[in-house]
Amino acid sequence: MTIALDPTVSASLDGADPRSVISRAFAVLAALDDTTSSVPLARLAERTGLPKGSLHRLCAQLVAQGAVERTNFGYRLGFRMFELGAQASSPRRLRDLALPFMSELHAATRCAVHLSVLVGPDIFVVNSVTGRAGLPFALAPGGRSCALSSASGKAMIAYATREVRARAIESADCTPDVLAELDRIAAGAAAKLWTGSSLQAIAVPVLDRNGYSIAALSACARDFPPRHGQVVDALRGAAAAIEQKLRESPGSAWHQSSSY
Numbered sequence: 001m002t003i004a005l006d007p008t009v010s011a012s013l014d015g016a017d018p019r020s021v022i023s024r025a026f027a028v029l030a031a032l033d034d035t036t037s038s039v040p041l042a043r044l045a046e047r048t049g050l051p052k053g054s055l056h057r058l059c060a061q062l063v064a065q066g067a068v069e070r071t072n073f074g075y076r077l078g079f080r081m082f083e084l085g086a087q088a089s090s091p092r093r094l095r096d097l098a099l100p101f102m103s104e105l106h107a108a109t110r111c112a113v114h115l116s117v118l119v120g121p122d123i124f125v126v127n128s129v130t131g132r133a134g135l136p137f138a139l140a141p142g143g144r145s146c147a148l149s150s151a152s153g154k155a156m157i158a159y160a161t162r163e164v165r166a167r168a169i170e171s172a173d174c175t176p177d178v179l180a181e182l183d184r185i186a187a188g189a190a191a192k193l194w195t196g197s198s199l200q201a202i203a204v205p206v207l208d209r210n211g212y213s214i215a216a217l218s219a220c221a222r223d224f225p226p227r228h229g230q231v232v233d234a235l236r237g238a239a240a241a242i243e244q245k246l247r248e249s250p251g252s253a254w255h256q257s258s259s260y
Helices: 007-016 021-031 041-048 052-064 079-086 089-109 151-158 162-171 176-186 229-247
Strands: 068-071 074-077 112-119 122-129 144-146 191-195 198-207 213-220
Touching (some): 021 041, 021 052, 041 052, 041 074, 089 112, 089 213, 112 151, 122 151, 151 162, 151 176, 151 191, 151 213, 162 176, 198 229, 213 229
Antiparallel strands (some): 112 122, 198 213
């Protein structure tokens, strides 16, 4: 479906901002990342840097296409964006193949389970099975987080190609401790995320045929007990089962030679 802006709006927007209409539309969509409420026009203008008048007209066009919804409190992403996102083939295929194993992992550990891929310096959550875990820090599908600040991100970067790993490290202010942790993970340790003295996430990579990361599978809890080897074993078993399914699926990410 093409978002067609009428010539009057396009001309007005082009005069107000050097960015293309498409890039401004995507700036608006990216700024509507508040999953709990609508974003008022004033805040949207702050996030995008667009003049309110041009922004109002652009939002009206996006609303007409179903990409954005207008509420009493501002704007939020529309169902059309959900529909288009659900059709993205690579994440959808990975999500569908992994879901049965994620459900089994959640049932066995009672932890929130996430499947993530690496997108630039961030992790992108492809799917999650949280049950009644109700963790305030758990990301919903479609959520993003800094890769090196997450267990999943560290698991993927540790097993990424040399180029991907170098870019990820270069994009962040990596301390010697973080670099040493990545080396330990690459040597076989599970990736972990600590918040203070609480261990809240454990992750392992899902690998392709060359041993590079395709995705990461993580288990999250308010605080894991000191003896959490069974959770790590369950994660590794689920990751291996996902790899096997990908191996049996022609054209899947397992048959390719680099991370997402």
